[in-house]
Amino acid sequence: MFFHIVLERNMQLHPRHFGPNLRDKLVAKLMKDVEGTCSGRHGFVVAITGVDNIGKGLIRDGTGFVTFPVKYQCVVFRPFKGEILEAVVTMVNKMGFFAEAGPVQIFVSNHLIPDDMEFQSGDMPNYTTSDGSVKIQKDSEVRLKIIGTRVDATEIFCIGTIKDDFLGVINDPGAAA
Amino acid sequence: MSGEEDENAAELKIGDEFLKAKCLMNCEVSLILDRRYEQLQQMSDDPTNQVSQVFEKSLQYVKRFSRYKNPDAVRQVREILSRHKLAEFELCVLGNLCPETVEEALAMVPSIKTRGRTHEDEEIDKMLNDLSLIKKFE
Missing domain, CATH: 2.40.50.140 (Nucleic acid-binding proteins)
Incomplete structure (x- = not known):
């Protein structure tokens, strides 16, 4: 069955992407990273349909990478026993x-x-x-x-x-x- | 085998997370993915390179198994089914498989008769009738 669910993911972004287009970069990376993947819990992520919220970034010690918690909506396909x-x-x-x-x-x-x-x-x-x-x-x-x-x-x-x-x-x- | 050992869609045991989530019928997924594919097409000449295999297979699948093509019909189907106090999952199974008889509907979605809800045969029969009418007049 297909579902429309909200998922959360911590995205790591290289500092070179910081600037006015930060949100776009983050969303593009999210799509590239997540779409087409599969996890046992949520099934196959078919398509991201929207980004609800991008939280405050946190600078990682030592690397300069920043971690953003991102909440997004997506269409997933998850088969169930008995379905x-x-x-x-x-x-x-x-x-x-x-x-x-x-x-x-x-x-x-x-x-x-x-x-x-x-x-x-x-x-x-x-x-x-x-x-x-x-x-x-x-x-x-x-x-x-x-x-x-x-x-x-x-x-x-x-x-x-x-x-x-x-x-x-x-x-x-x-x-x- | 899966992590959740007592998972069973026939008894609507699909985990809280999915039980509360919005289910999508194949025809709805088809509308969503189609729009997404068009967007990609506008951005680049060759969208087939852009989409994942999962996306492509899903799109092919929902196109092949969509009972209703036109967006109005899709909306009507959801509206009719949602009048009957069905769980999201049950609603979508019925919308996807379009059973023709009450017996078939109960075989597809055994949970309709459980969970203390009073679904009489006549009510189910009426619901299936309404669905087939939409299909006829689409």
Whole structure:
């Protein structure tokens, strides 16, 4: 889910940037430093939408750098366990398939794909029901439920399932073509 | 696994910080990111160099999965949903997934029926109906 939240960060600025444009410099550096990053707590920072407040700077002993506390608003993407969302399938193999929902990758293991769907190899590997009516392949859109998340320093990775009511393929690119 | 072990969106356990925060539906994010992208375009000729991969992927994603395109419709959806004493998170899940039946809505957002709120089936049904009307007349 996307959220609009207020975050705070201490920004260190080199003294050469001091002057009438200090605020602009600080905001530009903030965008460069923060946008596109990911933390386990807040998720992916997609875009900064505004800067609320820049506090008093504090000169660091010995270096001359100044630290400013900056409060800013941003759009973040944070997946949660138990959340249901839509995603695009990016890769299919016999272990299951990978899907992407915005910046986050979700793996759905073949144990969490309904039992009536069988893996079919070939140049377009896919999972298909025995009657061929439902097919999951690259670029399919699926609705899935996140059942687990793994967080490391720069990425969040999710495990999902489509083995539940109202989950599974939403549209099938092969059928439309 | 994540740090907060008892995290579960189905029971609305998403941490205080996010529970109080403003959630955004995909269509709203699409409006925000689109405007931002236009700003970048004005500043430089090649905005694709300026934006992060996270931004690019998010923009593609929300464009693909936005149920409502026009800003007025987006505002109406939020207004209709906010009449029903939903948590921000529930509101956005419904706005994103647009369930068609009460049963589907409850499967998507099980927390609607808990937390001591009285959401009758008819009320949910009416809410879903109102939503599909906006979609129809967009």
